[in-house]
């Protein structure tokens with residue numbers, strides 16, 4: 001599938017959440033029935049944590065025993081720090097579903113940020129042994145009001161990274177400063193990339209990312225999977241300024 005982008009608008013996040021969870025389950029089933037033996041999913045932090053933690057466990061017959069879950073980016077802080085994305089998912093989601101412990105690819109936050117990125121790269125390479133650039137079945141991304149996604153920030157040199165699959169960043173403009181992040185080559189190699197963006201504070205940046213702006217392309221606008229699908233799931237407040245063609249699915253619709 002060559003880079004097909006779809007923008008889907010829901011009345012609010014209450015309608016978006018269940019469709020997202022259903023989509024994850026659908027892509028998991030596709031990966032497993034294609035004989036890949038596992039479903040590889042990359043998670044982001046921020047507002048996605050509570051949405052997924054509420055909606056995924058509610059999916060009927062959910063079986064995550066063959067899932068491998070990584071993090072699109074992670075803050076290098078102890079797991080019990082409120083900023084730890086792994087820590088939040090562990091308490092709110094992983095404790096409620098049957099992902100095996102060995103299927104969760106967490107960073108080692110005790111390492112300095114450079115070594116942490118190398119260690120996490122090694123963990124990914126073990127799960128994707130035959131791929132120079134890991135090809136995730138699905139990545140779930142958020143977007144900050146500045147247009148950042150993962151921990152790839154506007155104007156940051158990491159946007160040019162072509163060699164590393166995981167990069168360290170120690171000057172993140174959004175705290176905490178030390179993080180590790182997937183780079184654009186990994187994001188754009190995925191089979192399915194799904195952005196979730198909700199709330200009126202995202203309206204101006206969503207317009208710029210989807211319809212273009214005057215400056216250099218924002219990080220989220222650089223996400224264009226070379227072989228995979230690209231979906232933007234947004235709510236009406238976030239979509240308020242859009243003029244491009246969007247889909248508005250009826251109740252109970254599947255993507």
Ligand SMILES: O=C1O[C@H](COP(=O)(O)O)[C@@H](O)[C@H](O)[C@H]1O
Pocket residue numbers: 044045046047048072073074141142143144145148149150151174
């Ligand atoms: O710092 C981060 O922010 C982005 C966006 O978060 P949101 O709360 O505005 O959805 C998130 O995708 C990323 O994983 C996180 O580290």
